[in-house]
Amino acid sequence: MRKENIDNTETINQAVGKQTIKFANPPAIISRASVVGQMEGEGPLSSFYDQIENDPTFGMNSWEEGESEMVRRAVQTAISKSGISKEDIRYLLGGDLLGQLIGTTFGVKSFNIPLFGLYGACSTCGEGLSLAAMLVAAGYADNALAFTSSHYGSAEKQFRFPLEYGNQRPLSATWTVTGSGAFVVSSTKNQNAMQGYPRITAVTTGKIVDYGVVDNMNMGAIMAPAAADVIYQCLEDLSLKPDYFDKIITGDLGKVGSEILIKLLRDNNVEIGDRHMDCGVEIFDSEKQDTHSGGSGCGCCAVTLAGYILHNMDQGTWKRILFVPTGALLSTVSYNEGQTIPGIAHGIVIEH
Amino acid sequence: MRKENIDNTETINQAVGKQTIKFANPPAIISRASVVGQMEGEGPLSSFYDQIENDPTFGMNSWEEGESEMVRRAVQTAISKSGISKEDIRYLLGGDLLGQLIGTTFGVKSFNIPLFGLYGACSTCGEGLSLAAMLVAAGYADNALAFTSSHYGSAEKQFRFPLEYGNQRPLSATWTVTGSGAFVVSSTKNQNAMQGYPRITAVTTGKIVDYGVVDNMNMGAIMAPAAADVIYQCLEDLSLKPDYFDKIITGDLGKVGSEILIKLLRDNNVEIGDRHMDCGVEIFDSEKQDTHSGGSGCGCCAVTLAGYILHNMDQGTWKRILFVPTGALLSTVSYNEGQTIPGIAHGIVIEH
Numbered sequence: 001m002r003k004e005n006i007d008n009t010e011t012i013n014q015a016v017g018k019q020t021i022k023f024a025n026p027p028a029i030i031s032r033a034s035v036v037g038q039m040e041g042e043g044p045l046s047s048f049y050d051q052i053e054n055d056p057t058f059g060m061n062s063w064e065e066g067e068s069e070m071v072r073r074a075v076q077t078a079i080s081k082s083g084i085s086k087e088d089i090r091y092l093l094g095g096d097l098l099g100q101l102i103g104t105t106f107g108v109k110s111f112n113i114p115l116f117g118l119y120g121a122c123s124t125c126g127e128g129l130s131l132a133a134m135l136v137a138a139g140y141a142d143n144a145l146a147f148t149s150s151h152y153g154s155a156e157k158q159f160r161f162p163l164e165y166g167n168q169r170p171l172s173a174t175w176t177v178t179g180s181g182a183f184v185v186s187s188t189k190n191q192n193a194m195q196g197y198p199r200i201t202a203v204t205t206g207k208i209v210d211y212g213v214v215d216n217m218n219m220g221a222i223m224a225p226a227a228a229d230v231i232y233q234c235l236e237d238l239s240l241k242p243d244y245f246d247k248i249i250t251g252d253l254g255k256v257g258s259e260i261l262i263k264l265l266r267d268n269n270v271e272i273g274d275r276h277m278d279c280g281v282e283i284f285d286s287e288k289q290d291t292h293s294g295g296s297g298c299g300c301c302a303v304t305l306a307g308y309i310l311h312n313m314d315q316g317t318w319k320r321i322l323f324v325p326t327g328a329l330l331s332t333v334s335y336n337e338g339q340t341i342p343g344i345a346h347g348i349v350i351e352h
Numbered sequence: 353m354r355k356e357n358i359d360n361t362e363t364i365n366q367a368v369g370k371q372t373i374k375f376a377n378p379p380a381i382i383s384r385a386s387v388v389g390q391m392e393g394e395g396p397l398s399s400f401y402d403q404i405e406n407d408p409t410f411g412m413n414s415w416e417e418g419e420s421e422m423v424r425r426a427v428q429t430a431i432s433k434s435g436i437s438k439e440d441i442r443y444l445l446g447g448d449l450l451g452q453l454i455g456t457t458f459g460v461k462s463f464n465i466p467l468f469g470l471y472g473a474c475s476t477c478g479e480g481l482s483l484a485a486m487l488v489a490a491g492y493a494d495n496a497l498a499f500t501s502s503h504y505g506s507a508e509k510q511f512r513f514p515l516e517y518g519n520q521r522p523l524s525a526t527w528t529v530t531g532s533g534a535f536v537v538s539s540t541k542n543q544n545a546m547q548g549y550p551r552i553t554a555v556t557t558g559k560i561v562d563y564g565v566v567d568n569m570n571m572g573a574i575m576a577p578a579a580a581d582v583i584y585q586c587l588e589d590l591s592l593k594p595d596y597f598d599k600i601i602t603g604d605l606g607k608v609g610s611e612i613l614i615k616l617l618r619d620n621n622v623e624i625g626d627r628h629m630d631c632g633v634e635i636f637d638s639e640k641q642d643t644h645s646g647g648s649g650c651g652c653c654a655v656t657l658a659g660y661i662l663h664n665m666d667q668g669t670w671k672r673i674l675f676v677p678t679g680a681l682l683s684t685v686s687y688n689e690g691q692t693i694p695g696i697a698h699g700i701v702i703e704h
Contacts, residue, residue, distance in 0.1 A: 012491065013490065013491060013492065015442065015491065015492055015493060019442075019466050021492050061689070062689050064685055064686065064689060065689065065691075090367065090371075091557065095471060097452070098451075098683065098685070099450075099451030099452065099510075099683045099684075099685065100449070100451065100471065100473065100681065100682060100683035100686075101471050101681075102681075102682070102683045102685060102686040102691070105560060105681040105686075105694060106686065106691060106694075108560065109560040109562055109694050112559055112560075113559060114371050114557035114558060114559050115557075115558070115559060115560055115696065116470070116472075116479060116482075116483065116557065117470065117471040117472050117479070117696075118468070118469065118470060118471065119447060119452065119453050119469040119470065119471045120468075120469050121452065127468060127469070130468075131468065131483070134486075134487065134490065134492060135486065137490075138365065138486065138489075138490035138491075138492070139364065139365060139367065139490075140365065140367055140373050140486060140490075141367060158451075158685075205443065205466035205467075205468065206466060206467070207464055207465060207466050207467060208457060208460065208461040208464075208467055210461055329452065329453075329454075329457040330452060330454070331450065331451045331452035331454045332451075333416055333450070333451065333454060333510075334416065334452075334454040334457075334458065337413070337414050337416060337417065339417075339454070339458060342457060342458075342461050344467065344469075
């Protein structure tokens with residue numbers, strides 16, 4: 001079967017094409033965890049989460065402290081499930097949507113593990129998994145832990161309107177997921193011990209793509225061009241067709257953004273319509289839960305990967321996926337100063 | 353002389369001790385650039401900067417847009433000085449202090465290079481140089497560009513008080529540097545071609561350290577324990593004494609924080625008082641320029657490294673330094689909610 005998979009038989013990691021790294025010994029995701037809020041727990045992917053917390057502040061005093069507690073629980077759960085001790089994890093790599101990453105800082109400070117703080121908006125899960133895999137595959141660490149989070153209350157307060165306003169939302173708007181996902185990424189130098197785990201065989205790092213969109217209630221349209229760009233480049237760099245993958249899974253484009261993505265790639269003679277899935281579309285039942293275009297936020301694709309997606313890979317339903325977290329790069333300051341909202345996305349090839 | 357330097361004669365990169373990576377082929381800093389504002393240009397390190405801009409908005413419409421323009425100029429200058437084309441730079445790694453990294457996003461979006469967005473508060477220069485060196489030394493890229501920025505106007509507006517308030521500042525307060533530094537970090541597989549450049553021989557990645565300080569007008573006290581922690585660990589991991597280094601250079605502890613750092617290490621039987629320098633202390637003439645405890649911000653140590661420090665290494669004044677950017681992890685939200693302000697610092701060993 002090996003010849004059908006990405007050829008990782010080289011003895012050294014390879015920079016291929018313009019933006020992709022192919023790993024000689026693809027790192028394994030030996031453990032993952034997802035912690036979510038009540039609304040996610042009432043959604044269609046409910047049974048795949050490790051923890052569902054109905055208290056929006058997670059027993060703390062504010063949404064922000066609640067987000068940090070959620071992060072702490074996700075990281076702790078991923079470590080516990082990995083069977084290794086936290087002292088054996090050499091790096092934490094993660095970030096969140098809040099200014100100056102306070103969800104991350106106060107979530108992981110008690111672990112006492114070296115930290116690379118990351119910001120890629122909702123693409124952060126992809127950025128963290130990419131760097132974790134790169135550091136592990138380079139031999140810098142036996143184990144690294146990538147994580148990310150978002151929280152409906154803290155995000156709405158920061159980016160849009162405090163919840164108390166009760167403002168109306170257009171149908172193109174997405175719903176920020178309350179969730180944190182964490183992943184222990186480990187070396188497979190000892191190949192035999194790692195046979196049972198999904199592996200990160202390649203990563204494609206995204207560029208900022210700016211189509212000049214200025215509507216912060218239509219994030220899908222902002223991120224779709226960045227997703228199209230990185231998917232196109234990943235296929236190009238690895239000389240693959242879309243049908244190599246059982247699924248090509250974007251982060252939080254929602255229904256509106258997903259349609260744009262498929263059309264953009266079709267215009268470039270790449271057809272992914274028959275195998276595309278978007279975590280933002282899957283995570284809520286938009287009709288019953290009134291979430292409009294779907295879920296969004298760093299946590300959206302992170303908890304969907306940690307739960308539903310990797311479950312399907314464990315079951316053998318999907319053997320190879322291209323996982324593409326998508327981010328919209330803005331702040332209230334840049335938005336109010338009339339700047340556009342550029343997008344970014346990172347591609348992770350996972351094979352089992 | 354080789355035996356006196358860090359032993360990089362191994363053929364593979366090595367993870368040594370708890371937090372350090374020693375490179376087999378230490379990446380070179382083949383080019384660097386610094387762009388600063390008027391006040392920095394009037395300071396004692398004036399002659400070492402590439403560009404001094406007297407317009408606080410850098411010809412744009414706001415402080416934030418000005419910060420992005422400053423970043424764009426620093427990155428462009430570093431690329432121009434490197435002699436390689438931007439297409440040969442595989443990764444950008446950088447970040448800034450503003451919420452959701454808008455200084456970075458709008459500063460580098462036109463370059464069309466894959467981006468890893470980073471947040472480590474004022475330690476970001478160290479985080480970026482660490483990851484750039486790690487990715488290059490692993491063979492993932494021949495060239496990567498690390499950059500960071502801060503801007504007095506945009507930072508004061510975000511973190512403290514809009515400048516128009518004219519509030520009084522205590523003597524322990526620091527002054528956010530308007531500056532952006534950029535560094536092209538390149539592979540030295542071709543050893544001979546790289547003899548003339550300073551090299552990153554090792555990196556020590558810091559942990560979050562929280563002494564429970566809550567005074568945002570005394571950042572030096574917040575960051576000193578994190579700096580002490582990473583300096584101690586770097587020496588321990590590499591089995592070195594402080595006198596291995598000609599200088600041990602922290603980011604922006606200022607006068608108050610520097611005293612605390614030296615005392616904390618002295619309490620652990622490590623004496624660095626005779627060779628410690630702090631970029632925040634050097635960058636301004638605190639009496640003439642009324643900058644109190646010194647300069648701060650991501651740009652502070654970045655422009656000091658790009659200018660004054662690497663100039664001294666080029667001249668042979670200093671042959672080996674331990675460069676330690678220091679960051680305080682807070683937002684106005686976490687601060688106003690009564691959270692502590694934890695610190696983080698990253699260590700970079702540079703030898704020439």
